[in-house]
């Protein structure tokens with residue numbers, strides 16, 4: 001079987017790597033630079049080794065392309081394109097729409113279309129299928145299924161093989177083929193009764209994280225006001241063997257999922273007249289954390305940051321990845337600059353970002369730690385400035401949440 005995978009980013013390339021062990025994979029991406037790089041055997045995604053890409057290329061099991069007609073003879077096509085928020089923070093299905101157009105214009109025989117991109121319940125049935133049919137012109141009896149991606153980039157203990165995979169087809173035949181496809185490289189498949197349940201489950205998983213992160217972020221502020229350690233309190237609560245799950249405070253949430261997916265759920269809830277109060281408030285609390293952090297830093301530094309050199313340590317949204325999408329570091333930097341601080345940042349995993357590059361870990365008046373990669377030494381951070389504020393809880397003997 002030949003598998004087309006639309007989007008060769010975090011999700012699409014990861015799937016290509018697993019599917020490429022068994023099937024022939026055509027990795028379609030409209031970014032010519034990524035396509036060129038992949039065909040040279042260079043991975044741009046943590047967790048997908050360049051070695052593996054080279055092996056697949058040499059074995060003739062993988063090719064990257066930005067030419068739509070290369071998808072014409074695939075048997076299954078997987079959609080793995082971004083589903084961001086629009087500037088007014090509404091679901092933006094523009095990339096999905098463009099992927100549907102690519103499928104419709106290039107695949108003229110019936111295939112199985114699987115969506116792995118995260119979106120609101122009803123996307124497969126009411127958006128993807130109609131869009132492909134509209135762009136196809138002549139009717140083609142494709143089959144449709146959803147299997148929301150749960151990959152956690154940079155994570156080593158859970159991957160495509162050992163993370164249970166949810167799926168549902170629009171028809172029993174689509175479900176059967178989907179099971180057959182994923183069972184070749186996933187240990188556990190969980191079929192649900194409709195695509196809407198699978199789509200909603202994915203959104204709820206990330207909303208659960210978002211709300212609990214907001215709760216612990218609020219609790220960090222309460223603990224500080226009470227003069228107790230938030231970390232010691234959380235560790236104490238975590239000794240309860242049931243009914244508690246530990247989340248840790250931070251400067252906010254980042255990445256493609258936690259700040260975005262709950263808003264997809266809230267949007268669809270409100271469209272159906274259902275409340276989404278927790279989701280909306282959790283989003284606000286998480287966004288406000290960056291201001292809280294800078295307020296604390298300012299208060300500790302004589303009430304003014306004017307002219308102070310501040311080094312933000314770690315601008316990736318989480319440790320050990322170079323992903324800066326929706327990173328809380330951006331808001332921290334904005335608040336610092338608004339207060340007159342002279343801000344630079346250190347993050348050798350990210351390297352370059354927003355036309356700037358990683359500064360040395362030294363010589364600042366103040367260091368604010370947003371993300372600690374494993375490669376960063378605690379002693380180096382502590383020595384980088386006379387005042388260090390840690391939002392990660394990983395440094396001992398410095399100021400922090």
Ligand SMILES: NC(=O)c1ccc[n+]([C@@H]2O[C@H](COP(=O)([O-])OP(=O)(O)OC[C@H]3O[C@@H](n4cnc5c(N)ncnc54)[C@H](O)[C@@H]3O)[C@@H](O)[C@H]2O)c1
Pocket residue numbers: 006007008009010011012028029030031034080081082083095098099102116117118119149150151152153256257
């Ligand atoms: N990154 C994660 O950890 C993660 C986890 C689970 C689910 N998801 C979901 O998976 C989806 C993809 O996310 P991602 O992190 O892989 O995004 P990404 O930005 O890393 O990759 C998307 C790729 O798609 C390409 N692309 C965009 N539009 C295209 C089009 N029309 N045709 C071909 N290629 C196109 C881009 O060039 C990019 O390389 C999103 O819905 C996301 O919410 C992501």
